Amino acid sequence: MKRVEVVVVGAGAAGMAAAKGAAENGAHVLLLDNENWVGGILQQCIHNGFGVHRYKEELTGPEFAERLKKEIPSDVEVMTGSFVHKIFPEEKKLIVISRRGIEEIHYESMVFATGAREKTFQSLLIPGTRPVGIYTAGQAQRMINIDGYLPGKRALVLGSGDVGLIMARRMHLEGMEVIGVVERLPYPGGLRRNVKQCLEDFDIPLYLSHTVVRVEGFPRLEKVIVAKVDGKFSPIPGTEKELKVDTLVVSVGLVPVKKLLAKFVDVESGILVSNSGQTSVDSIFAAGNVTTIFDLVDYVANEGEKAGKNAALYAKGKFEGKRIPVKKGEGVKVLHPKWYDPSDPLSVYLRVSRPMERAVVRIGKYEIEAEDLTPAEMVHVEIEPPCEDEIVVSVTEV
Amino acid sequence: MERIKCVRCPLGCMLKVKVTKDGIEVEGNRCPRGEEFALQEIENPMRILTTSVRVSGGVLPLVSVKTSGAVPRDKIKELMDHIKSLEVEAPVKIGDVIEKNVLNLGVDLVATRDCDEK
Ligand SMILES: Cc1cc2nc3c(=O)[nH]c(=O)nc-3n(C[C@H](O)[C@H](O)[C@H](O)COP(=O)(O)OP(=O)(O)OC[C@H]3O[C@@H](n4cnc5c(N)ncnc54)[C@H](O)[C@@H]3O)c2cc1C
Ligand code: SF4
Numbered sequence: 001m002k003r004v005e006v007v008v009v010g011a012g013a014a015g016m017a018a019a020k021g022a023a024e025n026g027a028h029v030l031l032l033d034n035e036n037w038v039g040g041i042l043q044q045c046i047h048n049g050f051g052v053h054r055y056k057e058e059l060t061g062p063e064f065a066e067r068l069k070k071e072i073p074s075d076v077e078v079m080t081g082s083f084v085h086k087i088f089p090e091e092k093k094l095i096v097i098s099r100r101g102i103e104e105i106h107y108e109s110m111v112f113a114t115g116a117r118e119k120t121f122q123s124l125l126i127p128g129t130r131p132v133g134i135y136t137a138g139q140a141q142r143m144i145n146i147d148g149y150l151p152g153k154r155a156l157v158l159g160s161g162d163v164g165l166i167m168a169r170r171m172h173l174e175g176m177e178v179i180g181v182v183e184r185l186p187y188p189g190g191l192r193r194n195v196k197q198c199l200e201d202f203d204i205p206l207y208l209s210h211t212v213v214r215v216e217g218f219p220r221l222e223k224v225i226v227a228k229v230d231g232k233f234s235p236i237p238g239t240e241k242e243l244k245v246d247t248l249v250v251s252v253g254l255v256p257v258k259k260l261l262a263k264f265v266d267v268e269s270g271i272l273v274s275n276s277g278q279t280s281v282d283s284i285f286a287a288g289n290v291t292t293i294f295d296l297v298d299y300v301a302n303e304g305e306k307a308g309k310n311a312a313l314y315a316k317g318k319f320e321g322k323r324i325p326v327k328k329g330e331g332v333k334v335l336h337p338k339w340y341d342p343s344d345p346l347s348v349y350l351r352v353s354r355p356m357e358r359a360v361v362r363i364g365k366y367e368i369e370a371e372d373l374t375p376a377e378m379v380h381v382e383i384e385p386p387c388e389d390e391i392v393v394s395v396t397e398v
Numbered sequence: 399m400e401r402i403k404c405v406r407c408p409l410g411c412m413l414k415v416k417v418t419k420d421g422i423e424v425e426g427n428r429c430p431r432g433e434e435f436a437l438q439e440i441e442n443p444m445r446i447l448t449t450s451v452r453v454s455g456g457v458l459p460l461v462s463v464k465t466s467g468a469v470p471r472d473k474i475k476e477l478m479d480h481i482k483s484l485e486v487e488a489p490v491k492i493g494d495v496i497e498k499n500v501l502n503l504g505v506d507l508v509a510t511r512d513c514d515e516k
Contacts, residue, residue, distance in 0.1 A: 043511070046448050046449070046450060046462035046510065046511075047448045048446050048448050048464060049407070049408050052407040052408060052409070058406075058407060058446075059510075060448055060462060060464055060510040060511075062462055062492070062510050062511035063492065063510050063511070066492055066511070066512075145450060145460065145462065146458060146460065147459065147460075148450070148452070148458075148459035148460045173447075173449060173474070173478050174449075174478075175478075175482075191408055191410050192403045192410040192412065193403055193404070193405040193407075193408060193410035194410075195403070196403045196405055197405045197445060201443075201445070201471060295408065296408055371412075371426070372412045372426075377410070
């Protein structure tokens with residue numbers, strides 16, 4: 001049995017920043033990850049584009065991880081290869097499995113930062129065979145960037161989120177033929193910069209309002225059948241096209257890894273938190289992609305650091321925690337955080353429900369003008385509102 | 399007027415670029431690098447290349463690398479072919495120069511992660 005003040009579960013960007021924030025506020029911190037390294041998803045994202053806000057420099061994923069790792073005070077205890085198996089919030093303890101065996105850890109407060117996993121092809125329920133050659137973008141990324149082999153020769157990418165776009169470019173650069181990216185929405189799902197530098201730069205076609213309706217081939221993938229979709233994402237009969245590929249890379253979104261806590265704290269698609277990082281259970285904080293899917297690691301690190309700081313204050317009996325509801329108004333598809341705690345400024349992250357050229361973002365009584373908004377790009381606004389009963393956030397096109 | 403997406407950072411500003419007699423006028427950039435980018439994008443598009451290099455005797459088969467600065471976009475294919483022919487020996491440290499002045503482009507190839515010896 002081990003006793004710490006703050007335990008951090010997951011050592012991705014959020015967890016590393018949380019360990020830093022907690023240790024700098026005087027807590028005895030234990031940082032846990034089940035991989036044999038820290039950095040989480042960053043280690044396989046070898047493209048650049050990380051850290052523009054935090055370090056005013058454009059780094060690759062592994063470089064960002066290295067930078068952040070150096071900021072963690074040396075008195076933080078780091079345990080890699082350590083899988084958190086179960087959490088008992090009422091007794092403030094958790095069970096860790098590692099090479100050393102099974103260990104019980106008692107804590108005063110916790111920061112939960114387990115990140116997100118990819119949705120799988122199976123979950124899309126697309127008819128056809130289940131051949132070799134269908135991978136999630138993350139699996140393909142790991143194959144190419146860490147293990148060093150190519151998934152196939154001729155590929156189609158399903159989903160135009162950043163991960164899909166980046167993998168289209170990566171496979172093209174490695175000499176695979178990438179015949180296109182298929183997206184069911186009428187606009188791309190990823191950042192504009194990635195549409196440009198991953199697809200347009202290499203003339204890789206993007207098929208908007210299209211989806212995969214069937215896959216064929218066994219044991220290896222041979223064909224993918226795509227079709228146009230209508231406004232409700234239903235395939236339009238007669239628009240089917242047959243594409244000969246041996247690889248289908250599926251990048252249809254990330255899902256927060258919240259299972260260990262889902263029974264104990266309030267959740268929607270991710271774990272709900274206040275702007276201070278506190279969940280509905282006072283001693284449990286959460287940050288990063290397990291709370292909502294962030295575009296930028298800079299945001300993840302900032303939220304992690306704040307959650308760590310507050311978890312340390314909580315462990316020392318110096319953090320109260322208020323939860324003023326922050327509510328979705330018109331034009332908002334995704335909103336973070338769930339509650340406002342006046343002890344920190346209110347950092348609002350939102351995704352609009354549809355593309356808008358010019359809009360007014362309203363956060364309670366505040367109004368900010370914005371241009372060129374798309375659901376693919378998170379809007380971030382930081383304000384210090386007065387205490388109200390609730391804060392409604394809306395976006396109106398003008 | 400031309401609309402160009404700035405790719406210098408993930409904010410991806412939508413630049414509105416007007417080419418005039420004396421150069422260009424840029425709107426929509428959230429920082430000065432956007433203007434610089436627009437000019438370059440019109441004259442000669444440049445990109446940073448990130449990829450990986452084979453490692454012998456390392457705990458990983460590959461080490462990730464990047465060019466230390468942007469290279470002309472139309473040189474990327476040639477550069478990739480060259481990089482695929484390289485192999486380095488472990489250990490590699492983050493920041494190590496794998497090759498100086500690659501293909502005489504005036505930039506170095508730099509490791510972006512550590513790879514220890516096996
Ligand atoms: C392909 C891709 C491209 C991206 N590109 C960019 C970009 O260009 N610029 C940018 O700023 N951002 C980018 N991002 C976003 C950014 O990288 C992520 O938002 C951020 O790294 C997420 O950090 P995290 O700590 O929340 O999650 P993760 O990095 O996923 O970390 C979670 C960690 O928790 C551990 N864990 C999970 N469960 C357990 C358990 N039970 N016990 C112990 N450990 C556990 C996991 O092993 C993992 O290490 C990209 C993301 C992806 C996927
Ligand atoms: S103009 Fe500046 S802030 Fe905008 S994308 Fe370019 S570099 Fe980033």
